[in-house]
Amino acid sequence: MRIMTRVVRASAIAAVAGGLMSAPASLPAQDVAIRNATIITIANGDIPNGTIVVRDGKISAVGANVTVPAGVRVIDGTGKFVMPGIIDAHSHGALEGGINEGSESVTPEVQVQVMNDAPMIYRSLAGGVTAAHLMHGSANTIGGQGRVIKMRWGASAEDLLFTGAFRIVKFALGENVTRASSTAPADERRFPMTRMGVDFTVRYWFTKAKEYDQEWAAYRAGMRSNPNAIEPRRDLRLEALSDIMKGDLKVHSHSYRGDEILMLIRVADELGFKVHTFQHVLEGYKVADEMAKHGAMASTFADMWGYKVEAYDAIPYNMALMSQRGVVVSVNSDSDERIRRLYQEAGIGVRYGNMSVNEALKMVTLNPAMQLGVDKMVGTLERGKDGDIAVFSAHPFAAEAMVEYTIVDGKVLFDRSQAATLRKAAEKEGGPGGTR
Amino acid sequence: MARRSLLAIPIVLPLAFATALAQTVDPGKSLTAPKTDYALTNVRIVTAPGRVIERGTVLTRDGRVAAVGANVTIPAGVVRMDLSGHTVYPGLIDAATSVGLPSPTRALLTEADAPAGGRGGRAGGGGRGAPLGRGGASPAAPVVLPEVDAGAEAVDMFAPTDAQMKAFRSGGVTTVGLVFNGGLFPGRVGAALTGSRDNSDQFALRAAVGQQVAFGRNRDSYPGTLIGALAFVRQAFLDAQYEARVEKAFKAGAPGARPSNNPFHRALMPAAANEMQTWFVASSERELARAAAIAKELGLKSPVFVGSREGWRAIPALKESGATAVVSTNWPAVATVTGRMFTAVGMGLSGTVPDEADSTIAREVRANAGALAKAGVPVAFASYGGNSGTTFRDHIRESISAGMSFDDALRAATVTPAALLGVTAAVGTIEVGKLANFVVVSGNDLFASGNPIKHVFVEGRIY
Numbered sequence: 001m002r003i004m005t006r007v008v009r010a011s012a013i014a015a016v017a018g019g020l021m022s023a024p025a026s027l028p029a030q031d032v033a034i035r036n037a038t039i040i041t042i043a044n045g046d047i048p049n050g051t052i053v054v055r056d057g058k059i060s061a062v063g064a065n066v067t068v069p070a071g072v073r074v075i076d077g078t079g080k081f082v083m084p085g086i087i088d089a090h091s092h093g094a095l096e097g098g099i100n101e102g103s104e105s106v107t108p109e110v111q112v113q114v115m116n117d118a119p120m121i122y123r124s125l126a127g128g129v130t131a132a133h134l135m136h137g138s139a140n141t142i143g144g145q146g147r148v149i150k151m152r153w154g155a156s157a158e159d160l161l162f163t164g165a166f167r168i169v170k171f172a173l174g175e176n177v178t179r180a181s182s183t184a185p186a187d188e189r190r191f192p193m194t195r196m197g198v199d200f201t202v203r204y205w206f207t208k209a210k211e212y213d214q215e216w217a218a219y220r221a222g223m224r225s226n227p228n229a230i231e232p233r234r235d236l237r238l239e240a241l242s243d244i245m246k247g248d249l250k251v252h253s254h255s256y257r258g259d260e261i262l263m264l265i266r267v268a269d270e271l272g273f274k275v276h277t278f279q280h281v282l283e284g285y286k287v288a289d290e291m292a293k294h295g296a297m298a299s300t301f302a303d304m305w306g307y308k309v310e311a312y313d314a315i316p317y318n319m320a321l322m323s324q325r326g327v328v329v330s331v332n333s334d335s336d337e338r339i340r341r342l343y344q345e346a347g348i349g350v351r352y353g354n355m356s357v358n359e360a361l362k363m364v365t366l367n368p369a370m371q372l373g374v375d376k377m378v379g380t381l382e383r384g385k386d387g388d389i390a391v392f393s394a395h396p397f398a399a400e401a402m403v404e405y406t407i408v409d410g411k412v413l414f415d416r417s418q419a420a421t422l423r424k425a426a427e428k429e430g431g432p433g434g435t436r
Numbered sequence: 437m438a439r440r441s442l443l444a445i446p447i448v449l450p451l452a453f454a455t456a457l458a459q460t461v462d463p464g465k466s467l468t469a470p471k472t473d474y475a476l477t478n479v480r481i482v483t484a485p486g487r488v489i490e491r492g493t494v495l496t497r498d499g500r501v502a503a504v505g506a507n508v509t510i511p512a513g514v515v516r517m518d519l520s521g522h523t524v525y526p527g528l529i530d531a532a533t534s535v536g537l538p539s540p541t542r543a544l545l546t547e548a549d550a551p552a553g554g555r556g557g558r559a560g561g562g563g564r565g566a567p568l569g570r571g572g573a574s575p576a577a578p579v580v581l582p583e584v585d586a587g588a589e590a591v592d593m594f595a596p597t598d599a600q601m602k603a604f605r606s607g608g609v610t611t612v613g614l615v616f617n618g619g620l621f622p623g624r625v626g627a628a629l630t631g632s633r634d635n636s637d638q639f640a641l642r643a644a645v646g647q648q649v650a651f652g653r654n655r656d657s658y659p660g661t662l663i664g665a666l667a668f669v670r671q672a673f674l675d676a677q678y679e680a681r682v683e684k685a686f687k688a689g690a691p692g693a694r695p696s697n698n699p700f701h702r703a704l705m706p707a708a709a710n711e712m713q714t715w716f717v718a719s720s721e722r723e724l725a726r727a728a729a730i731a732k733e734l735g736l737k738s739p740v741f742v743g744s745r746e747g748w749r750a751i752p753a754l755k756e757s758g759a760t761a762v763v764s765t766n767w768p769a770v771a772t773v774t775g776r777m778f779t780a781v782g783m784g785l786s787g788t789v790p791d792e793a794d795s796t797i798a799r800e801v802r803a804n805a806g807a808l809a810k811a812g813v814p815v816a817f818a819s820y821g822g823n824s825g826t827t828f829r830d831h832i833r834e835s836i837s838a839g840m841s842f843d844d845a846l847r848a849a850t851v852t853p854a855a856l857l858g859v860t861a862a863v864g865t866i867e868v869g870k871l872a873n874f875v876v877v878s879g880n881d882l883f884a885s886g887n888p889i890k891h892v893f894v895e896g897r898i899y
Binding site: 096100103111112116119136156228232234412 | 656657658660661662664671674675682685721722749774776777778781784
């Protein structure tokens, strides 16, 4: 078995290097099993001395008494903890061509562009992260569309995309949108410059989008009676807003304060769209009932008090309090650095607010999967789900825990025993990256 | 106007044309070259890639090929050139260069556009129509054309210096595709000669060859980023398609139909209707994939990807979109090639790129054109992004050394770009009626190392 493991590893390395030689392609399919580990399924409790088998990229078996088929690479999990691959619902890494199309405040027709060879992807694997939502920035009231990716290091940008994930567009509220920190003279700043203006901007553009929908509806209704009718102009911006109202494009809104969260909920209810997930949402604990009633989820920071005026009422109990009121909560990175230790961020929910360990772990697995529309595929360790797995040296909430293996679609893409020089690459780049 | 009608000139030149030509010459300006006709004799002739006459004659008349073959009767009054031991090739075509074209910043840097005194720089974007000034004497940041320049014709702006023309010819280049360097919708691609028979600066060969899309940004208005530009490009083509629908209804007399007559949308209508090819500036793996996706979404057939410097990494995308790869011989720096990081960061890798990986990339960069040709993607060589002329042939030689067949290389510098530029009737092969554009080298191999170019003919004039 030992020899075979080496052979498989060698071929995986060759495949990564091979990404250079030919048109980018996914790594070859690889079957893998982890035996004798504590398996944190998220969905069905923890299994001590359990085994999980991944075949053809999907979990084929998970349990206490599982036979590993012949020919499958086996990782000895004695003393290790296996959990679903970690999912980050809010990142700006691995993007190119701009994070913010900030020239105008409403740009839902814009879509971020994935940069497949950004080392941040491999760094994320080192933190057990297997999927992330790469978002447009928060400069605009209605920003651009993000992309949900899997961390398939070595693949083309197209092949990183997480098939089946939601289409998601970024909204933003508060200081970033109004450019509160801008020192430019007022006549050079962009509309909106106040929270009133943000409210108006949302109403104005959705009203336009409704007129646009009516124009198309009238055209379609009259097509039979009037064959000479001219097909209306397609407007990508209004089309995106229309998709939001239809539910085809999900809204993830950057937010901090309770009042702005309520404002967007009221405007959304009035105009007929849903805020799918509030991002950051540091004062979510103040308006959790209203969020739950609207059906909005929350993706927040674990502990980010006071780093800007809007964050003065941030408390580390936010995650626990929102969860208690029925809001589905995830904890996100918003940073190429924090993305490596999201499991520690989730642990803060246990310390502050007494979340159960499983509920806290959901904040970096199943809950972000629900927010990104991929919970049928990932987020728990269950038969039939994608083979996206993180293997830890100890329980992920233990201070000494390190990620030993990260597996995506059944392929071992991170193996700490073979990644001793990660640090060297990071140093050459000038450090592990920062926040945006 | 003369430039646009050139392709319509009958193959056999009537006397009337010669007279007309004489009339267009400024009487105050003496011709610097006599209108000499030549007979290139005892010469090996490569009339087209793979088509060779081992020993024959090429006869020119009035700037065109009058006869070519093993047995050609040479009329009186023709200058005979005995070229034993030499080979004559069709003049090379550089499918895309910005040499001789104005910078895409042209329209924004005029006196009228720069407000006196200017204003301080500003982070983020402003609204539409914001002032352009950046203050004082500080140099302007690189900016792009306003989108409304989509109708600008590169041939109308082509104003090369004598030195630039000489540089082209010194590399055997007798025809160039004119493609702007940067911008968003900087204008339309054109074709021009690198010299002319009467030397009267009438180099242009064809206008409106293609609609260029360059994915740049606007400085102080939407789009301010590449991600914005991608959306802007898609919307612009949709608008042009809409304008076409309205115009059609208008012409049919449909009540209420009224075209906007927006000059930007009107300029894009031919490309949006596939009556003109769209030339996307796209070089890297991801740029090529993005351009291919946009072409597919908008129904743009046979797009042209100018740059294509990582074409080998995007062959499926190129093939699916039916694209022609205009491969820049300005090879990308190894350190910039997509995926190089894969060789440094990952399992079993050291954190630094090994020398072998860099050598492999350097080889792949040079093998790019050959790999594309082998995969069935039409390839045209170009100096785009580089400084043209002199090194053009050297870089083609490197592609041949990296595995491209000689004929594929010659095709990529003659027949394919001629077709792409829509000037096959005039250039690309040595055939009766086409322009007398030749390169003459000693021996057999146009691309042999250290083989200097003996003569270059452009429109029958010897250089």
